[in-house]
Amino acid sequence: MPAARSDSLGNPLTGCDSDAALAAVNDFVEGFIACESRAVHVLACAQEDESPLVQAYAAAVHMFAETPEAPHHAQPFLARAQAGAQQATDREQRFIAAVAAWVAGDTRRAADLHEEQARLHPRDLASVKLGQYHRFNAGDAPGLLRLALHAAPACADVPFLHGMLAFGWEQCHALEQAEAAARRAIALRRKEPWAHHALAHVLLTQGRIAEGHAFLAEMSETWVGLNSFMVTHNFWHQALFALELDRPEEVLALYDRQVWAHEKGYSQDQVNAVSLLARLELAGWDVGPRWHELGEFLAPRTADQVLPFLDLHYLYGLARAGRTEAEVLLRHLERHAQAEGGVWMQVALPAARGLLAHAQGRFPEAAEALGGALPRLTAIGGSHAQRDLFEQLHLDALRRAGALSGAQHLLQQRLRATPESLRLRRQARALYECLGLAAVAPVFGA
Template sequence: MWTDALGNAVTLDSGAALSAVDDFALGFIASEARAANVLAAAQADGSPLLQAYAAAVHLFAESRGAAGSARPFLARAQAGAARATARERRFIAAVAAWIEGDTARAIALHEEQAREHPRDLASLKLGHYHLFNRGDSPGMLRLALAALPAAADVPYLHGMLAFAWEQCHALEAAEASARRAIAMRRKEPWAHHALAHVMLTQGRLTEGHAFLAEVSDTWTGLNSFMVTHNWWHQALFALELDRADEVLGLYDRQVWGVAKDYTQDQVNAVSLLARLELAGIAVGGRWQDLADHLAARTQDQVLPFLDLQYLYGLARAGRTEAEVLMRNIETHARTSDNPVWRQVALPAARGLLAHAQGRPAEAVDALGQALPRLVEIGGSHAQRDLFDQVYLDALAGSGRLGGAQHLLQQRCRAQPQSRRLRRQARGLYGTLGLASAADTLLAP
């Protein structure tokens, strides 16, 4: 019997597999690319946990074909499960539930693992992934807190805890946990990410921009999602500060082009281009290059949060695949066991498509149905804010200026450092015949 780097007993065919187990477990919680090393190791070693880890890596492709790629590894894991520990068998069962689409079962297993084996932080991180995609922030917090007494020495747990606190709107606790993680290990990109969320939410735009610039030298060896997503956050700070050239440069150099075939890199790109356009900044031919990669996503329907952004990107590029994806979303919404597709994702998709195609009144009506429950499609507050921005733009574009002012004024009050919002608000107040009152309305 061997022991992994976090102190968990592991069943291996040979000691040579231990480094691959550690690469996955530590690489996954540290957002490092070395987690994928388990794929090569799983070809040479039949250790059940190693096979389950490899299956999980394939499932992170978040595509229609991911389950098929993962099944052979899961089958080998299950074949060897009788000689594995209870902890390993539970992880294998959680991956099996994920493959079958039973994320409720997977979450329950990860919660049990956190109670029974709180130093299995790879299991905890995977539980966070599923909970995040369901919009269950309290579940994320509960899971991280369960592990805290036994794993407080691990900086990555504090980073996970920070994000859970932030998504539960406990911003002060989130900042404390993030700073504790960073004090323990400066290279803790998930803690950087959580603290960026806090600073954005609190309107600390200049401070947030400076903070990410200061720690960005540590973003080496990360998986493509983590590095592009942290740069995406830096781009959000720059956009609020009205630094258009910087945002476009970050898009071209840091956000898009690292792994153009990966789902998360694609939605980062869609979200940033959409925000640039909503801020009145021309993006040139960037939609076309992005849409060339989104076109392969029309049949995915894995996570509604992803499909909605694929749809918007394809529509903004004027691609016929947008209509194909819309029809596939409609079909999936009718047949899926998950009511979120029908009750939330479908009206949201109709609204986003209408906005992208220049029908703002339709966009308002459809998005208005979805927004109150949008948390259920997953994504973070910062990511889902795109849909609120689209709704606000649709209100203004359809002539519902009172509603637009109601929302935009609140945003300006919450983000007094945002030059983008102030510029947009002055334009709206000019249209409303209130240009002379704008200074009073926008006073801090």
């Protein structure tokens, strides 16, 4: 029997006969692709409505917690989705199968199913967005872009698709295409925070610091009703521009009022906070007691090992807070790496050892370990801007270990790429003075 209803993007639905169920589906679909908090409304509906897609969406919401317990919490909803899958459409069955693969820990299989969905049902943008999430966490930038390109011909009218395209282009270093896609998204809908985010990446990468700072300041009035990750992360980007402009008071205010002011128990909010405090310190600014408060929220994370990108931030934050849980997390990570191999063993573990060494002041060891991990760091996931923290820590470790020529090699490249950065100019002047080159520092833009 044909499905009687469709979601707001025109995808037919099985079940969802009540207005409440249809509203919950659309809240998830629209909320997810718009990075809005209403996506979680599907959880309440899933307690009453047995529609397979409602149940699958509820399972996905639980998985986004990014904790070891998330699969257990998602399983009852997934089981109900699977029980009704035979009556569901081909599209719904594939989405359920992708969520099942995610719950089982097979994110590569999940991403492949979402990509197949993008080819066959390109208006299923919730599936495209979820597929991009998996490709992103695997460090697969081409896959991130490919998913959005599959959907693009059928979704030219949807601003959120252009935002997804923009981020895919940017992560593949196609900055002109990324900017065009982001600006197309914003022209269709000014409140498109993912497009704001993608354009912030472009402007930061191209060294357009003042422009990026002004752009995000203008767009920030639209960041209402968003999920905590999106609002904290976009303000994190605003803070990065302020940091390059050597405005530590503004950065600290953004940290206190936005970056670390929402869902303090959530993984992504914690990552944003760790990253920003670390960058402030690397820029030479005092962050006061903020590490200690953040460490209280990181302490329960020692046995997580869900995504290596997350673990590395937890570890550094715990170490900077002076907590013994940092060593506990490293031991757990070592055991997990022995069992899992792959990126955990080859990339995450040496990076973790380097991060702990840096936080504890063992700079020669930090420089060696981080230098060995950096060439393969894309495999841990995260964006270029996020992984730049580890490159900054490596540069700092070189400088503090006395490897000044190596530090000059890296710092000067950064300064040439971002001549507007007052932070880099100040750091370069100090480095050239240590090198006995203070008199010619202006030649280098310092």
